[in-house]
Amino acid sequence: MGPTPHIAVIGGGSTGAGIARDLAMRGLDVTLVEQGNLTHGTTGRMHGLLHSGGRYAVSDQASATECIEENRVLRDIASHCVEMTGGLFVKRPEDSEEYFQRKLSGCEECGIPAEVVSGEEARAMEPHLAKDIDKAISVPDGAIDPFRLVVANAASAQEHGARIETHSKVTDLIVESGEVVGIEVEHDSGPGKRVHGTEGGTEEIQADYVVNATGAWAGRIGDMAGLDIEVRPSKGVMTIMNIRQVDTVINRCRPKGDADIVVPHETTAILGTTDEEVEDPEDYPEEQWEVDMMIDTLSELIPMLDDARTIRSFWGVRPLYEPPDVGSDDPTDITRDFFLLDHDERDDLPGMTSIVGGKFTTYRMMGEQIADHVCGKFGIDADCRTADEPLPGSEDFSVLRDYMDEFGLRSPIGRRSVERLGSRADDVLKTDGPNPTVCACEGVTRAEIQDAIKGSGSDLNAVRIRTRASMGNCQGGFCSHRMASELHSEYDEPVVREAWDELLQERWKGQRHALWGEQLSQAALNYALHATTQNRDQDPADGDSVDFSAFDSGRGQTGGSVDSADVAADGGTNGY
């Protein structure tokens, strides 16, 4: 075997991170580039469902079988990212009995443990289910944190020697003599992890092979080498509730349709979703009716949703793909299976493979097949170990110890920190200094924030996805300036201010779709805290210079410049 091949992986979502980890563990040199944060695209915009496969047990049994296999693997290797909530497919009186039976037998055919429970039993499990739910099928659905999972994959890849570059956008594919030999990237400038090979400039990354794992953006990358990759981006809305109305994943048991799932996720519940084809994965309408439909339709299953508090909504884009000869009109008909497009075989352009389609739950399996494929190109015979080796954080995550005493944290905060950190809890939480809570909604302490800063640099949105800080009820209203201050020990004030603004704006973006009732009150408070109390909307640091001498400089003065000696002599007497 010759020198170790260097593989460039484009895309820092679950698929890209999974591929990078797998290849790095097999000993290949890997560089992963991502245009934004890790999970910036589709992965960070999903409902966090760890599929049991039940959802596809009628329509797409191959996918269903893969899901249940990977569901078992992830519970094992990514235990600190998974909450095994269990799931129910609930049937309303108007839903078809025939479909219910097909769902049940489909689960059996695919090896998905499934059991029928009566309406009463279902309501005993989930008291807020509608009174007229007939019955349900229970399946091993779970909740999974996509951010934590991808970060853990990237960290593992790094431990195995990979280079991970976020905020690095691919601007071109380098093609020489009819072969892809590398990529050109534009690095976003800035300190911390945003200082790359070349700060703020372009870099040519030579590669022996390129893997395009950009999902809904795969067509864009293909265009750079004149390849036609027919991804059909399909948008879906998700609405986040401020509490968990349910502790089990609730699916509606009917063939297909919008607004048919509720996933409990950490402190929240996520309502999903829709499925509508869009032209551009980055620019599509986000509309009020989509949010309203989500609440109205899912209230049929859980009536209290009708006037519950939502904290934000967001849209994700599925990277759907179907081979050119199928021709489905409706995106819900398109298979959730994934496809490996070897551009040598398909387009006579060696040096690159694209991976399209697929599901989050099967990201590891996709990574394994891609890595097999790449290794095959180079005649490398190395086994895949990603199904057996736990991710960083999940190594010995078996018992939650009593961390209240150990780390001097109040019990719920300690418990939540440890759940997030898994086996890394000791390393992160054992600090010398005091460890106050920075984000009260999600119980995130200074130690966790500092750990995230070490991992992600000055980008507060990257800190956010690693810790959940600013993702609770207040949506950053009370904690964004605290998070910014945590950056300041290492970064200069202007960098901190920019990161702070970016975080505030990102938090606002999703809240826009939840601005009525309680959340509008919260938004009005947040706006007042930042604009009134802090004057961040008119911050002179961001704007024109101020003539300080024109303002009040204290009792006995009426503006104008001040003789400081007078003020000093006069000062200190203003007590009461």
Added chain:
Amino acid sequence: MAIESEVLVIGGGLGGLTSALAAAREGADVRLVSYKQSTLRQASGLVDILGYTPDGDGPLTDPYEAIPSLPEAHPYRKVGVQTVRDALSLFDDAVPTYEGEHTDTNALLPTHGGSIKPTARYPAGASAGLASDTRDTLLVGIEEMVDFDAPHVAAHLDATGVPFDVRGETIRFPGDLRADAKVTRYAKLLDTNSEVAVRGRMVPAREALAQRVNPLLEDEERVGFPAILGDDNPGAIRDALGDHLGVDVFEVPMGPPSLPGLRLEDALFSALDEAGASIETGNPVVDFEGEDRIEKVFIEKNGAKIPNSADQYVLATGGFVGKGVESDRDGVYEPVFDCHVPHAADRYDWFEGELFGDHEFARYGVATDDDLRPLDASEHSEFENLRAAGSVLGGYDFAAEKSGSGVSIATGYAAGQRAAQEAR
């Protein structure tokens, strides 16, 4: 039989308190009822009149000068400049622990995030921190206190161009407070000046705090702390620290829970008490009777609905934050009397895409005539004996203008005074 008064004020924030005070000083028999904790604990405790025009011009040096050019719907235009001045005089008289009345000119105060903001009145505790004062400044943060990172605040202040040198240092607070102690714990320790252990020796807390700061002080002539310096005796604490350190000491206003906001609330409640008003807190107004006139309102107390009747009523229940204005997916409403709140039909028109955009929701509230009486959709007054004051009023964006306290005080004053005059 109903509990009777001449003027009934609903709401215990700045608008309600000022209303009740103005009415009581006018000689009326006043009753104030408030439900939840007032939003003063969320406010910085600074009293802004007007820092920026609705077009964003500013910081304004003279807030009074800009008032006549405000849009017609603005509450200041309803009451007029002279009323704003008179109202501030009432405030200055009722709250002597505030400064800024010596000039019409706005002051610039450092914020806990490190920006500066224009304001008209500031607590005595903040006065040595004025940004137009040119003395060099040391800011002291507490290691456990995530709301005020002194080195960061100092660097940010420096970036605003303040005319002095500013440095930040972080200390461990003396005494064994837990990492997530509330601000009131710090204040209490300094109020009582309890002894704390310092290297095995027991030292009073104020002295111990000064000892931590002293070695860090260079040539600075003033030292700023986050606003935790006492609840009951802030002046004495500042003096004690100042004596130990040989400099002036000030507080930087903080976010919620805000001690300066709570102290202001206390000061106004005592002024109201002294003026002889009756006060009932903790119970909501849930219903009312009356068509063109409000005859009585019902206050829910332990499940019972207690009637309260008055000749004149003031609605000072707050805006979206205080829940005096509420909304659902279908619209915006005022929950006590169902007064009309003008708003866009499509809720996606209520706000802008940028956090600091020109949000319509920020201006939502009841519209009134020049006598502050809420108007219905056809611009007739909703009730002949109801006036509105404070952030339940629409037509202005207090956050962008930095006009919240000024509008509350001015409209509260006007509504309270007129209600009293009419009731007599």
